[in-house]
Amino acid sequence: MAPDPTTGRVLRDSDEGSVAAAATVSLTLRIRRYNPEVADDPWWDEFTVTMEPTDRLLDALHEVKWHQDGTLGLRRSCAHGICGSDAMLINGRNALACKVLVQDVAPKATIEPIRGLPVLKDLIVDMEPFFAGYRSVLPFLINDDGDPERERSQSPEDRHRYDDTTKCILCAACTTSCPIFWGDGEYVGPAAIVNAHRFIFDSRDQGARDRLKILSEKTGVFRCRTTFNCTDACPRGIEVTKAIQEVKRAILFDRF
Numbered sequence: 001m002a003p004d005p006t007t008g009r010v011l012r013d014s015d016e017g018s019v020a021a022a023a024t025v026s027l028t029l030r031i032r033r034y035n036p037e038v039a040d041d042p043w044w045d046e047f048t049v050t051m052e053p054t055d056r057l058l059d060a061l062h063e064v065k066w067h068q069d070g071t072l073g074l075r076r077s078c079a080h081g082i083c084g085s086d087a088m089l090i091n092g093r094n095a096l097a098c099k100v101l102v103q104d105v106a107p108k109a110t111i112e113p114i115r116g117l118p119v120l121k122d123l124i125v126d127m128e129p130f131f132a133g134y135r136s137v138l139p140f141l142i143n144d145d146g147d148p149e150r151e152r153s154q155s156p157e158d159r160h161r162y163d164d165t166t167k168c169i170l171c172a173a174c175t176t177s178c179p180i181f182w183g184d185g186e187y188v189g190p191a192a193i194v195n196a197h198r199f200i201f202d203s204r205d206q207g208a209r210d211r212l213k214i215l216s217e218k219t220g221v222f223r224c225r226t227t228f229n230c231t232d233a234c235p236r237g238i239e240v241t242k243a244i245q246e247v248k249r250a251i252l253f254d255r256f
């Protein structure tokens with residue numbers, strides 16, 4: 001017989017039905033909607049779902065989409081915090097819906113699309129400006145020495161220099177929490193700098209000068225005002241602001 005997860009009391013078989021009922025929570029989702037085929041302006045809808053406390057907010061959105069309103073638009077794929085496709089504004093903070101527990105937001109959660117990118121429909125934004133910034137910093141290994149006979153080896157210490165920034169999943173939570181990115185339209189944004197950092201400090205790469213030149217331009221790192229929103233928003237725990245500061249120093253002191 002299993003103990004009650006809340007009280008620790010050992011349960012009798014006859015208790016199990018009531019425990020199953022008590023182990024659910026009611027969650028009201030207030031969702032910002034937009035569909036240019038239906039209305040010119042966005043509007044708000046509310047849905048109430050019954051969920052288990054340890055369900056993810058993404059499960060609650062699925063419950064709405066699959067059982068209440070099939071027109072709700074959202075992106076998701078892995079449901080495990082890896083693909084980066086379900087970043088959204090949850091109670092005013094950027095997060096991945098698949099990483100937020102229902103018990104941490106119940107009884108009510110307000111859901112909006114991430115900011116600073118054009119909304120296509122409901123929670124789906126046009127990611128192209130974000131990926132244009134990403135592409136602009138040459139986010140790939142550049143090495144003109146030709147193919148090596150064996151792998152390009154690297155010491156653990158050299159690998160450690162950019163370990164943190166290898167964890168990026170391109171979810172855009174950092175970039176779309178940045179007030180400079182919202183207001184500017186030109187700033188490449190934190191995620192692009194994180195992905196430049198990943199190669200600038202890689203001892204096997206030879207493209208650092210090109211990337212630093214790109215990031216020293218007016219769309220680059222010096223637009224950053226060190227608000228730390230990006231670091232707070234990153235679901236991978238990357239020290240985004242620190243990475244940006246390291247790239248700034250690499251430009252200023254020509255050292256990387």
Ligand code: SF4
Pocket residue numbers: 084167168169170171172173174175190191194233234235236237238240
């Ligand atoms: S740095 Fe973090 S928040 Fe920004 S895109 Fe990468 S994983 Fe997402």
Ligand code: FES
Pocket residue numbers: 076077078079080081082083084085086096097098099
């Ligand atoms: S669905 Fe893949 S990160 Fe959330």
